[in-house]
Amino acid sequence: MLPAVKKHVDVVCVQAYGPWEKDRKLCDMIYEATGKPIFNGDGCFGLAGPNQQEWGVKGFRTGAKTLQDVATMYEEMLRGMMATxxxxxxxxxxxxxxxxEAERGDAPRNENGFLDPLENHRMQWTEVLKDINPKAAELHATDVN
Structure with a gap:
């Protein structure tokens, strides 16, 4: 399929829910075969909280045990992607x-969020965003991987 992708698209969109070191290998392979830039159009790291036990959450296979684990994985992903x-x-x-309790009907899993349903910020997560996002251009200019 990659030869067709190379011939007919400008950007490859992936759905990657793994840790950066795993997803980087797959994306490197896709980039080497196509030469096209890559965008992760749908990804997250999951931690099923007490109100998410029946349906679980997207991105649960990462093995996160705490919200700090999720924030750390998120930071590693942002730094890794932006330095690539x-x-x-x-x-x-x-x-x-x-x-x-808010079953969607269109997906078998709950969503994660930077906010809980009561709109409380997940500060560990949002602090990573505040720290890394302003550095994205600088990280992107240096390939450290």
Whole structure:
């Protein structure tokens, strides 16, 4: 399929929910085969909270045990992607955390979120955003991987 992708698209969009060291290997392979920039159009790291036990959460396979684990993985992903010249961005899947009681019907898992359903910020996470996002251009200019 990659030869067709190379011929017909300008940007490759992936869905990656793993830690950066794992996803980087897959994206390196795709980039080497296509030469196209890569955008993660749907990804997150999961931690099922007490109100998410029935449906779980997207990104749960990362093994996070605490919200700080999630924030650390998020920072590693942001730093890794932004220091990779062919990587052009990441859309985090989920802004407001969803709980089991609010079954979506269109997906088998809950969403994670920078906010809980009561709009309380997940500060460990949002502090990473405040720290890393302003450095994105600087990181992107230096391939440290």
């Amino acid at each position: 010249p062919y990587y052009i961005g990441w859309h985090h899947c989920g802004y407001i955390e969803q709980w089991d």
